[in-house]
Amino acid sequence: MNRPGLPPLPRRLSAPAVHAPARVPGQAAVRSQVLENGLKIIVWSDHSIPSVALHNWVRVGSRNEVPGLTGLAHFFEHMMFNGTARHGAGEFDRLMEAQGGSNNAFTCDDVTVYQDWFPRGALDLVFELEADRIQGLSLDPALIESERGVVHSERLLRVEDNNAGYLSEQVQAEAFLVHPYRFPTIGLPADIKSWTAQDLWAFYRTYYAPNNQTIVLVGDVSHEEAFALARRHLAKLPRQPQPPAILVREPEQLGERRVVVRRAAQMALLQYAYKAPAAADPLGPALNLLLTALTDGNASRLHRLLVEQRMIAQDVAAEWHQGFDPSLCWFWFTLAEGVDPHTARDLIDAELAGIAAAGIDAADLQRAGNLNAAAFWKQLATIDGKAHLLGEFEALRGGWQQLFQAPARHAEVTREQIAAAARLLLNPRRRTVGMLLPQAQGES
Amino acid sequence: MKSSIARIVELHSRSFGVPAHERIVLPNGLTLLIVPRRELPLVAFQLLLRGGALGDPVGRAGVASLTAGLLDKGAGERDAAAFAHSVEGAGGSFAASAGPECISVSGQFLAHDQELMLELLADAVMAPRFAAAEFARQRLRQIGHIRSLKDSDPSELLSQYGRGLLFRDHPYGQPATGGEDSLQAITLRDVIAYHRAHIGADGAALVLAGDIDAAWLKVQVTRRFGAWGPAAAALPAVAPTVKLRRRRVLLVDAPGSAQSYFWLGATGLDRAYPRRAALDLVNSLFGGRFTSLLNTELRIRTGLSYGAGSGFTRGRVAGEFAIRSYAETRHTVRAIDLALKTLAGLKRAGISQAMLDSARSYVVGQYPMNLETAADWAAQLAELELYGLDAGYIEGYGPALRRASLQDAREVIDQAFPLGRQLALVVIGDAAQVRARLERYGPVQQLALAAGSFT
Numbered sequence: 012m013n014r015p016g017l018p019p020l021p022r023r024l025s026a027p028a029v030h031a032p033a034r035v036p037g038q039a040a041v042r043s044q045v046l047e048n049g050l051k052i053i054v055w056s057d058h059s060i061p062s063v064a065l066h067n068w069v070r071v072g073s074r075n076e077v078p079g080l081t082g083l084a085h086f087f088e089h090m091m092f093n094g095t096a097r098h099g100a101g102e103f104d105r106l107m108e109a110q111g112g113s114n115n116a117f118t119c120d121d122v123t124v125y126q127d128w129f130p131r132g133a134l135d136l137v138f139e140l141e142a143d144r145i146q147g148l149s150l151d152p153a154l155i156e157s158e159r160g161v162v163h164s165e166r167l168l169r170v171e172d173n174n175a176g177y178l179s180e181q182v183q184a185e186a187f188l189v190h191p192y193r194f195p196t197i198g199l200p201a202d203i204k205s206w207t208a209q210d211l212w213a214f215y216r217t218y219y220a221p222n223n224q225t226i227v228l229v230g231d232v233s234h235e236e237a238f239a240l241a242r243r244h245l246a247k248l249p250r251q252p253q254p255p256a257i258l259v260r261e262p263e264q265l266g267e268r269r270v271v272v273r274r275a276a277q278m279a280l281l282q283y284a285y286k287a288p289a290a291a292d293p294l295g296p297a298l299n300l301l302l303t304a305l306t307d308g309n310a311s312r313l314h315r316l317l318v319e320q321r322m323i324a325q326d327v328a329a330e331w332h333q334g335f336d337p338s339l340c341w342f343w344f345t346l347a348e349g350v351d352p353h354t355a356r357d358l359i360d361a362e363l364a365g366i367a368a369a370g371i372d373a374a375d376l377q378r379a380g381n382l383n384a385a386a387f388w389k390q391l392a393t394i395d396g397k398a399h400l401l402g403e404f405e406a407l408r409g410g411w412q413q414l415f416q417a418p419a420r421h422a423e424v425t426r427e428q429i430a431a432a433a434r435l436l437l438n439p440r441r442r443t444v445g446m447l448l449p450q451a452q453g454e455s
Numbered sequence: 456m457k458s459s460i461a462r463i464v465e466l467h468s469r470s471f472g473v474p475a476h477e478r479i480v481l482p483n484g485l486t487l488l489i490v491p492r493r494e495l496p497l498v499a500f501q502l503l504l505r506g507g508a509l510g511d512p513v514g515r516a517g518v519a520s521l522t523a524g525l526l527d528k529g530a531g532e533r534d535a536a537a538f539a540h541s542v543e544g545a546g547g548s549f550a551a552s553a554g555p556e557c558i559s560v561s562g563q564f565l566a567h568d569q570e571l572m573l574e575l576l577a578d579a580v581m582a583p584r585f586a587a588a589e590f591a592r593q594r595l596r597q598i599g600h601i602r603s604l605k606d607s608d609p610s611e612l613l614s615q616y617g618r619g620l621l622f623r624d625h626p627y628g629q630p631a632t633g634g635e636d637s638l639q640a641i642t643l644r645d646v647i648a649y650h651r652a653h654i655g656a657d658g659a660a661l662v663l664a665g666d667i668d669a670a671w672l673k674v675q676v677t678r679r680f681g682a683w684g685p686a687a688a689a690l691p692a693v694a695p696t697v698k699l700r701r702r703r704v705l706l707v708d709a710p711g712s713a714q715s716y717f718w719l720g721a722t723g724l725d726r727a728y729p730r731r732a733a734l735d736l737v738n739s740l741f742g743g744r745f746t747s748l749l750n751t752e753l754r755i756r757t758g759l760s761y762g763a764g765s766g767f768t769r770g771r772v773a774g775e776f777a778i779r780s781y782a783e784t785r786h787t788v789r790a791i792d793l794a795l796k797t798l799a800g801l802k803r804a805g806i807s808q809a810m811l812d813s814a815r816s817y818v819v820g821q822y823p824m825n826l827e828t829a830a831d832w833a834a835q836l837a838e839l840e841l842y843g844l845d846a847g848y849i850e851g852y853g854p855a856l857r858r859a860s861l862q863d864a865r866e867v868i869d870q871a872f873p874l875g876r877q878l879a880l881v882v883i884g885d886a887a888q889v890r891a892r893l894e895r896y897g898p899v900q901q902l903a904l905a906a907g908s909f910t
Contacts, residue, residue, distance in 0.1 A: 059494065059827070060823040060824065060827055061823055062820075062823050062824050101746065101751075101755060104745050104746045105746055105813075108744055108745070108746055108813060108816070108817045109812070109813040109816055109817070110816055110820065111816040111817055111819060111820015111821065112817075112820060113744065113745070113817070113820075113821055114745075128821070128824055129820060130819075130820040130823075133820070156758070157755075157756070157757065157758035158758060159758065160757070160758025160759060161754055161758050161760070161761055162761075163783070164714065164758075164759070164760050164761040164781065164782060164783060165761040167713040167714045167783060168610070168714065168761055168781065171713040171714075172609065172709075172712055172713050172714055173607045173608060174606045174607045175606075175607040176607070275710065275711055276606045277602040277603075277605060277606055277905065278599065278602055278603050278606055307543075308539065308542075308543040309527075309535070309539035309542075309543070310536065310539035310540045310542075310543045310544070311543075315536065318596070319535070319536070319592065322592060322595065325596060325599040325600065325603055326603070345599075345603050347595065347599055348599060348602065374540070374544065377544060378540070378543050378544045378546075380546075381543075381544065381545055381546030381565070382543055382546050383546075384546055384565070385497070385546035385547065385548070385563070385564075385565060388495050388496065388497055388565070389497065389563065391495065392494070392495055392497070392827070392828040392829070392830075393824075393827050393828060394824070394827070395824070
């Protein structure tokens, strides 16, 4: 049930009975408060280890970008570590590490999330550092230039030297006519080279408002202590005008789109991107279970057919990108050596058409339900997993309280609902198909 | 901000304990560890089978890996599809893979399915079917996996190339995953022979952790695994590795590659190395955290790379120390020189007391999050069994971190971090652009990325 959308870009370097849903422990240990300036704090007090995870969810991502400035949200995330008026360049990391903390951040289409993991003794420092960079960033011109190089290297790693990443970028661009979901979060090469300090300042002032952020704390901290720290360090940030709403609505897709890329490769790739609903859509649980039934595990429908029985694929995977607006549901197929992607497409399409027509059987539903429940429990086993789930439900799915309903919501899903989700999703007219065909060296 | 480093270390010394657990050895030699932890309705298992790729016949790198991959592709009463249905139908996970020194089988089930879990695990290791069709599929998939990494993430293969260059014919030089050619040469008979020779109760350690009843589990494990016999062959021996005296350079040609991905490695340390705490502190300063010397030079100060780091792989004998990073093709030499200069700087100037104190806080502060779940503990305790270490390895770690002095750090730097001439260098990049410029590091051997072997 936690399908985090397109792989976010981290700042740094993975037939028993259907079980009745267990009650999710911990709801009583979670409390939230909203400061006068609109900043919301959610705290899950959990003393199992002497550590704390703090995540700051900022409601800005590449969805808020415009042509010519793609990649700005992600680049800005990098700059958030590069110094403030109070703490010079590098101090953020040096101070945090010297008190036992580590950190990271990721940016995706809809949000930017900053994460700190530290011993409880560093609580005051971490709040001080977070409050400081939300309001006092320096944006030193020399550091902007050097960080451009870092992000350029990150792009080469993930896109130019990565066939799967390269094809996905092309498919994503083709799938949307007008919505900013067409932009790659890492940014286009020319944009990475050209954004200016003025662009960054405008971005900072617009989106890094307290009323546009939610801070989640999980771990060895009491509610009172966490709220007091939040008031002390964060209450003074001035509320700002609400960032402009993204009003762009992608028009209905009326026919299949195709992208064919030829590149040096040993294996052909095939990718499908279907138009899919937004994160908060009531169809969510059914869609999650449908995808689990289709591609998670060796017994999943597509793995069984394509990898085991017909041996035409090396791997299959699927992911519903869950955002504020309707986005995409991806299927990725790494084809076995020598397999023609057109042949693979015909076979896959026949299978998907069957699923759209008839849904899945009871055994597949039970398997999907149990796998989904187990994944949920596994994520709840760590303070970081809890922090991520709270943030995700708060930002994208109608509030953190929904987290505690998630197992029951998934357990209620019927085969009829999955069939309805399959009919809606697996419509070839609402998809973009990408193929990467191997090209011999020197061929052009 | 008053919080002193000493206070933080004090606060967390309680984290360096080992959770209450039971350890028993069954009459057939199987070591069983039971770790009750009841926070969530989950049970994790970790079964280590000693031997791993050390048991691969010469020229057949990948036999242990293929054997591991086939354990759940049909076993006992179930064929591959039925086995997968049983695991996933219960919401479980089940995975097996081979490393240089053991095969590791691990997974997690909901607590009320632990009887099923034990049945599947016992079948997988004691009664795998090794069907010919599954063997052919698995071999093809493992070859395909290497090829797809070459297409979409070649830097993931640096250590296979690096260990091959550094250790050559020593077993540590053979890729545990196998190479494309060596996998192709393996037959089903090799797999069956490996299973008979190297997989048995006497070489196995099973850890069960989570929401469990110890008394009930002991009975169940004895019933399911009691009849498991010993491995037919002795545990494979492993000769000591040696340090290089002259630098070696391997260029893996990836035409058109936008960046050069590089690995600088040297023979390092074994698992019994006594200054583990000081080693972890120095490595975190050199290449193990964001502000490390390497990342500061290659990323923060110059913007050459998205990242740079270093680490030690410590086995039964000395494994490798390795630095990894990458940079745009035109900056290849500048980035490699900077990594070498940073290493030389560490050897020459050492570290300061302030750096040591910062690293101490960092390692101590991050430690509890590495051993947070039942599955984490299952993996950790199994690893101790593999190397014959006891709880003191963990319980002594906190005090050792606290005690580690600048003098200890100096000794670690002298003993563990290599001189420039002891390094092996691997570069995956566009040979047409970088070959001539790599000659300065030593005679360059060249291999095509598409070649079927890592050496």
